[in-house]
Amino acid sequence: MEIREAEISDMENICTLSIQINHQHHMSLPHIFKRPESLEQDAPYWERYLNDENGIIYVALKNSQIVGAICGNVFLNNSMPFLVERLRCCIGTIVVAENHQRLGLGTLLMKTIENWAKSKGAKTIDLHVMQFNEGAYDLYKKLGYSFLSQNMAKEI
Template identity: 35%
Template sequence: MLIRKADEQDLDAVCRLAEQINRQHHLAMPELFRDEIDPAAELAFWRERMEGEDRAILLAEREGQVLAFATLMLQTPPPMPFLQPRRICRLGTIVVDEAHQGQGLGSRLMLAAEDWGRRQQADELRLEVMAFNQRAHALYLRQGLAPQSQIMSKLLTGDAQ
């Protein structure tokens, strides 16, 4: 298996995999994730994630077939007097093709993400994961990530209770 940085020719494969993870998220949280996505907008979204020195999409590829990807972006939060300055490698999306899950692709991408972050002189790798996605939680824990904070939300639209 080869892990490499994506380029323009990989956008169709990225969109195909993104459709899988979006479907999973929409089924679990339709109030948050759309069922249908405008193809042109989606293409532009993923293209933006690969352009610039501070971001990358890493692909896991076997025999010329893209089986998984992860998006990475460097962030330097504004200085705050009560926080240590940090350079963060943010993992935005990671998805493994449904037909190839459980084969170690996610783990390999996570290690590649860490390596990319180190090469960019990041202090830490950070990500956000939906509470329903227990399979992803387990992967991240196996890879040595630990909870740092928790995002909580309450819908303010719709029926009031």
């Protein structure tokens, strides 16, 4: 297994993985998440991290094939006057190909982005996880993540 920074030439493979996670989200919450339609649908989302000087995408490779990806960015949380100003890293998305899950790739991707965030001066790292994604919850708990808040929603 190898982890490296993503390049623009990886975008098609990253978007293929993105379709997998988007399908999972759509199947669980179709009133919130769109049905994945094409490889190009998510390219602008991922490219945003490649083009951001404070952003990053890492890819996981097995036998020279991209089988996982993670993206995030570092920013100063100074948008609300009542919060302590500090550098934070926010993970945008992590995805591992279904046939490569539970082999340690998610852990490797998370540790890689954590090290990157530390090198950028971030003091905390956070992410959002959908309640239906029990496998992700288990991984994040194992890696030492804990709840800060929970978003709640109601259809009206």
